[in-house]
Amino acid sequence: MNVQDDVHDEGGRRLDQIRLTGISATGYHGVFGHERRDGQTFVADVVVHMDTRRAAAGDDLAHTVDYGEVAQLVAAVLAGDPVDLIETVAERIAATVLARPHVQAVDVAVHKPQAPITVPFGDVVVSIRRDRTKLPAAEPYRPPTGQVRRPTDAGARPRTAPLPLTADPVLPSLGAPLTAAPLAAASPVPAPLGPPGTPPVAGPASPPQGSPAAPAPDASRLGHDTGPDGAGAVVVGPAPTGAVPTGVMPAVTAAAPDGPPTELMAPLPDVVEGEIVLDALDEPPSQPVRAVLALGANLGPAQETLRQAVADLAATPGLEVVAVSPLARTAAVGPEQPDYLNAVVLTRTTLAARELLRAVHAVEQRHGRERLEHWGPRTLDVDIVVYGETLAVTDDLELPHPRAHERAFVLQPWAQVDPDAQLPGLGGGPVAQLAATAPDRDGVRWMALDWLTAPVPAANPEPDGVPSGETHLP
Numbered sequence: 001m002n003v004q005d006d007v008h009d010e011g012g013r014r015l016d017q018i019r020l021t022g023i024s025a026t027g028y029h030g031v032f033g034h035e036r037r038d039g040q041t042f043v044a045d046v047v048v049h050m051d052t053r054r055a056a057a058g059d060d061l062a063h064t065v066d067y068g069e070v071a072q073l074v075a076a077v078l079a080g081d082p083v084d085l086i087e088t089v090a091e092r093i094a095a096t097v098l099a100r101p102h103v104q105a106v107d108v109a110v111h112k113p114q115a116p117i118t119v120p121f122g123d124v125v126v127s128i129r130r131d132r133t134k135l136p137a138a139e140p141y142r143p144p145t146g147q148v149r150r151p152t153d154a155g156a157r158p159r160t161a162p163l164p165l166t167a168d169p170v171l172p173s174l175g176a177p178l179t180a181a182p183l184a185a186a187s188p189v190p191a192p193l194g195p196p197g198t199p200p201v202a203g204p205a206s207p208p209q210g211s212p213a214a215p216a217p218d219a220s221r222l223g224h225d226t227g228p229d230g231a232g233a234v235v236v237g238p239a240p241t242g243a244v245p246t247g248v249m250p251a252v253t254a255a256a257p258d259g260p261p262t263e264l265m266a267p268l269p270d271v272v273e274g275e276i277v278l279d280a281l282d283e284p285p286s287q288p289v290r291a292v293l294a295l296g297a298n299l300g301p302a303q304e305t306l307r308q309a310v311a312d313l314a315a316t317p318g319l320e321v322v323a324v325s326p327l328a329r330t331a332a333v334g335p336e337q338p339d340y341l342n343a344v345v346l347t348r349t350t351l352a353a354r355e356l357l358r359a360v361h362a363v364e365q366r367h368g369r370e371r372l373e374h375w376g377p378r379t380l381d382v383d384i385v386v387y388g389e390t391l392a393v394t395d396d397l398e399l400p401h402p403r404a405h406e407r408a409f410v411l412q413p414w415a416q417v418d419p420d421a422q423l424p425g426l427g428g429g430p431v432a433q434l435a436a437t438a439p440d441r442d443g444v445r446w447m448a449l450d451w452l453t454a455p456v457p458a459a460n461p462e463p464d465g466v467p468s469g470e471t472h473l474p
């Protein structure tokens with residue numbers, strides 16, 4: 001591997017690499033029946049990009065990636081659920097490795113040396129790189145309980161006190177990438193008021209953009225629905241310079257550029273299977289926190305559902321609705337399905353992050369939300385986009401929402417209601433800018449301003465969902 005394959009951190013310093021080559025297993029991937037039936041050898045090479053200094057300084061496996069564990073996971077994907085394409089296998093491996101703590105980026109090559117190619121050939125390889133800016137389009141492989149054992153799998157140990165970030169001698173760059181302008185610093189929301197009891201709606205609306213949606217990932221291979229709230233949460237220590245889209249990391253609170261030092265929780269070694277572990281996300285804030293919620297619906301009377309959902313949120317104790325975005329009609333990102341109606345709600349809350357998650361789930365339930373198909377059609381989806389400046393990756397809650405930075409159906413309405421909004425964390429930045437470059441930006445068909453107080457004719461659903469293909473300007 002040569003220099004152009006290096007990955008650099010935010011300071012331009014080359015990241016260290018852990019390379020694993022030639023991991024092989026019999027797999028049943030392929031488009032032909034005989035491949036599915038007979039299987040063949042698949043081989044993977046993996047390069048993990050990370051900072052290995054902390055592990056080296058303490059000679060401590062807990063601060064690096066256990067290559068034995070990675071090899072087992074990679075082999076399990078190779079031998080696992082059959083798919084048609086080695087692209088998919090590579091994507092799954094990348095998602096699995098990126099979900100490991102400390103990993104900033106990963107290169108994956110999947111070889112299929114016995115591929116059914118009718119001319120003599122040496123090998124066929126798909127080679128990909130994934131990181132926080134180019135997230136894997138697949139779910140991490142999760143081994144059945146007990147399959148992959150780590151040397152530290154000794155059960156739960158008590159959590160130690162929070163470590164000030166500045167106490168870390170070998171990671172001088174830790175503070176910088178976690179900074180983001182506080183939401184509180186965003187300009188006041190322009191919010192014309194509706195009738196009494198109606199939360200304010202902000203404008204102005206954008207013109208229609210028309211045209212098709214972004215490429216649709218395969219729903220069956222995407223997602224992070226990992227089970228009941230709170231289960232199997234938090235492990236491990238400092239997340240250096242980010243780039244871990246899923247998996248387990250401590251909750252951290254980002255500091256404004258010249259704000260107080262960011263605090264990280266000390267390493268949390270392990271968690272007993274099935275035990276509910278409380279962490280910072282369960283702690284109610286000392287001051288009300290600004291949280292941004294994203295709403296979407298494409299089944300049933302979607303506009304009415306969203307309107308009701310806003311009222312339900314406003315009626316939730318500990319949650320105040322500050323402003324509501326225009327209503328956007330958007331092409332579905334994901335499997336083929338009707339257009340969505342999307343809106344963003346700015347709130348202020350005294351609920352802990354997980355209490356807020358439970359509250360939004362309750363609102364989804366009230367409107368008949370069923371989790372049938374990942375990224376499939378739904379009567380109502382409510383996601384937490386941001387909760388103050390909190391950055392966290394746990395099994396049941398990721399903050400900011402891990403896909404918010406690339407979703408025009410969230411970013412565009414958000415930028416309308418709060419033009420100066422900033423998305424904290426890696427991959428974040430000015431929301432209006434992110435909205436302008438998001439892959440699905442052309443799928444935002446139109447926005448309607450007065451949707452909370454008046455019906456939007458073009459938003460009327462067809463019997464099984466919001467009709468697609470129109471570009472009305474209400």
Ligand SMILES: Nc1ncnc2c1ncn2[C@@H]1O[C@H](COP(=O)(O)OP(=O)(O)OP(=O)(O)O)[C@@H](O)[C@H]1O
Nearest residue numbers: 224225374375381383384396397398399400401403
């Ligand atoms: N920031 C977040 N907001 C909402 N849910 C989250 C968040 N982070 C993690 N989750 C978890 O994601 C799980 C699945 O959520 P949901 O079914 O709404 O996903 P989805 O809408 O199909 O996909 P997406 O998360 O990509 O919008 C939830 O049960 C929740 O525990």
Ligand SMILES: Nc1nc2c(c(=O)[nH]1)N=C(CO)CN2
Nearest residue numbers: 296330331332333340375409
């Ligand atoms: N346009 C659009 N596409 C989606 C949406 C959504 O709200 N709007 N939600 C999804 C899963 O949350 C998947 N795809």
